[in-house]
Amino acid sequence: MSATSDILTHLIKQLSRLPGIGAKSAARIAYYLLQADRAYTESLSDDIREIQHRIRRCSVCGSFTEADPCDVCSNPQRDRSRICVVEQPQDVPVLEASGAFAGLYHVLGGVISPIDGIGPEDLSVAKLIDRATDVSEVILATNPTVEGETTALYVAKLLEERGIPVSRLALGLPVGGDLEYADRLTIERSLRGRTRLTTEF
Amino acid sequence: MSFTSVRLYHFRNLDDTTIETNARDVFLVGENGQGKTNFLEAVYFTCYGSSFRTRRDDTLIRHGEDDLAVEAVFDRADETHRIVIKQAGRKKTIELNGKPVSDRKEIVSNVPCIVFCHDDIGFVTGAPEMQRWFMNQTLSLVDRDYLDSLRLYNRVLRSRNAVLKSGQFTVLDALDQQLVETGIPIVHRRRDMSSRFSEVLGELFGTVFGSSEKFQLIYRASWRSDAPHDEIRNRRENDLRMATTTSGPHRDRFVYQFGDSLLTNTASTGQLRLVSLILRVAQAQFVRQATGPLPVLLLDDVLLELDPGRRARFMEALPDYEQAFFTFLPDEQYAGFRADSTLTYRVDGGRLSAQS
Ligand SMILES: Nc1ncnc2c1ncn2[C@@H]1O[C@H](COP(=O)(O)OP(=O)(O)O)[C@@H](O)[C@H]1O
Ligand SMILES: [Mg+2]
Ligand SMILES: [Zn+2]
Numbered sequence: 260m261s262a263t264s265d266i267l268t269h270l271i272k273q274l275s276r277l278p279g280i281g282a283k284s285a286a287r288i289a290y291y292l293l294q295a296d297r298a299y300t301e302s303l304s305d306d307i308r309e310i311q312h313r314i315r316r317c318s319v320c321g322s323f324t325e326a327d328p329c330d331v332c333s334n335p336q337r338d339r340s341r342i343c344v345v346e347q348p349q350d351v352p353v354l355e356a357s358g359a360f361a362g363l364y365h366v367l368g369g370v371i372s373p374i375d376g377i378g379p380e381d382l383s384v385a386k387l388i389d390r391a392t393d394v395s396e397v398i399l400a401t402n403p404t405v406e407g408e409t410t411a412l413y414v415a416k417l418l419e420e421r422g423i424p425v426s427r428l429a430l431g432l433p434v435g436g437d438l439e440y441a442d443r444l445t446i447e448r449s450l451r452g453r454t455r456l457t458t459e460f
Numbered sequence: 461m462s463f464t465s466v467r468l469y470h471f472r473n474l475d476d477t478t479i480e481t482n483a484r485d486v487f488l489v490g491e492n493g494q495g496k497t498n499f500l501e502a503v504y505f506t507c508y509g510s511s512f513r514t515r516r517d518d519t520l521i522r523h524g525e526d527d528l529a530v531e532a533v534f535d536r537a538d539e540t541h542r543i544v545i546k547q548a549g550r551k552k553t554i555e556l557n558g559k560p561v562s563d564r565k566e567i568v569s570n571v572p573c574i575v576f577c578h579d580d581i582g583f584v585t586g587a588p589e590m591q592r593w594f595m596n597q598t599l600s601l602v603d604r605d606y607l608d609s610l611r612l613y614n615r616v617l618r619s620r621n622a623v624l625k626s627g628q629f630t631v632l633d634a635l636d637q638q639l640v641e642t643g644i645p646i647v648h649r650r651r652d653m654s655s656r657f658s659e660v661l662g663e664l665f666g667t668v669f670g671s672s673e674k675f676q677l678i679y680r681a682s683w684r685s686d687a688p689h690d691e692i693r694n695r696r697e698n699d700l701r702m703a704t705t706t707s708g709p710h711r712d713r714f715v716y717q718f719g720d721s722l723l724t725n726t727a728s729t730g731q732l733r734l735v736s737l738i739l740r741v742a743q744a745q746f747v748r749q750a751t752g753p754l755p756v757l758l759l760d761d762v763l764l765e766l767d768p769g770r771r772a773r774f775m776e777a778l779p780d781y782e783q784a785f786f787t788f789l790p791d792e793q794y795a796g797f798r799a800d801s802t803l804t805y806r807v808d809g810g811r812l813s814a815q816s
Contacts, residue, residue, distance in 0.1 A: 412634035
């Protein structure tokens with residue numbers, strides 16, 4: 260094997276680690292890059308190299324941002340009496356795009372999943388309780404999966420015990436669906452139709 | 461709906477070939493260990509995407525090979541469909557009319573197929589788990605959403621059990637609530653189905669046994685109420701000690717009552733076997749009432765065990781079907797059941813040869 264095909268094989272292997280990319284797509288992408296415009300491949304590799312240096316987690320809400328605190332947290336126009344709780348940083352831009360929510364966000368950084376050994380202490384729960392002490396509503400927008408539901412119920416109970424009103428945003432989102440894949444209309448409708456959550460235990 | 465042909469590739473000991481099955485009745489005749497049940501299993505495999513004999517579908521692959529395929533062509537509502545199921549090691553792929561099917565569930569409701577076999581006696585006398593399995597199968601044949609409910613509940617259950625084992629107790633309140641939310645719909649469906657199923661069963665029992673005593677299926681839910689929050693709470697210490705969830709639909713029971721006593725206390729083995737056949741007939745009738753299309757029946761050695769009188773009554777009690785596959789030993793008196801259109805195959809060492 261020549262040196263070129265070694266690096267090509269290596270690139271294909273690396274690409275196939277990307278989510279949703281199998282060996283076949285990886286090969287197709289690699290051959291595409293091989294013949295693509297130089298300027299494009301160079302700016303692509305710059306972006307890939309830079310992304311982790313430039314983007315970090317907001318120290319207040321946990322979403323991805325270049326400036327800390329993020330644009331949402333530092334914007335005086337935002338409604339500080341409402342916090343919307345999501346699983347992952349990438350859920351924030353999805354909700355933002357709907358334009359239906361003017362409050363602040365809080366990223367948990369995952370969901371409670373006992374089977375995977377992930378408990379509340381692995382998530383940003385304590386910090387949420389801290390942030391939420393004076394707000395008038397916390398909206399739980401974890402995904403409508405079993406784990407997302409466990410997390411929502413767990414957090415809701417903690418907030419309720421402290422007298423903080425909680426509502427659940429799940430209505431209208433496809434069951435088992437990810438917020439990431441929901442379209443703008445669905446999210447708007449969900450936000451309008453959110454329900455007050457009460458735990459029964 | 462009925463199968464017009466079945467193509468086999470590396471399926472147990474069966475030859476790699478296409479078997480024509482375009483007849484209402486298909487008979488498979490052969491000595492023990494030749495591949496009769498294997499063929500029924502292959503047909504079943506295309507209906508459910510799984511086997512009725514094993515939970516490990518990779519054991520269906522012929523010894524020494526890595527993969528298998530079964531392809532069936534069937535007619536339904538005057539349309540021809542083609543289903544292909546491949547199993548490579550533990551990995552299964554299903555294609556219906558050339559399109560990949562991602563969830564087994566989608567084909568289960570496609571073809572109502574009912575198997576009658578030896579092990580069915582476990583639905584009457586076996587562990588509660590087997591009895592639940594039978595009821596789950598019946599329900600999922602008539603209710604498209606039932607499997608989803610069951611999967612959801614099982615997921616919550618697994619989480620809760622993991623919590624009980626690991627000591628993440630703070631999450632228990634949330635999981636208890638989810639256990640109720642996902643469990644109660646299952647209880648409702650089971651209760652509703654049991655009472656309807658019991659009626660069908662009672663009538664059949666009367667016909668086949670010629671008895672006037674009341675025969676009933678009784679559903680005994682593990683939870684005593686439909687709002688079992690307190691029950692679950694009260695059992696929490698116990699659950700923690702046992703490190704598992706000790707109440708809920710996964711502990712539900714189904715029992716059969718004959719007159720005033722439990723069937724298993726009074727019946728002989730022969731009677732229990734007949735009851736297990738009746739359960740299958742009831743299942744077929746029940747599915748027929750609920751879903752419309754006539755079922756495909758797979759009858760594995762079942763006539764063998766009945767005396768002539770019961771055999772005749774059993775055949776009469778069989779629900780109307782689109783197609784049926786029967787297995788026989790060579791010296792059985794199967795000729796009397798044959799119609800002009802019946803296709804008969806001799807099964808020998810995995811090879812099926814048509815007989816006139
Ligand atoms: N995975 C497999 N590969 C090859 N042969 C198998 C496999 N599984 C079972 N067999 C063979 O199939 C035969 C049993 O077939 P079966 O259909 O149960 O017989 P019967 O005609 O009595 O119903 C046995 O000879 C067994 O060795
Ligand atoms: Mg057999
Ligand atoms: Zn922020």
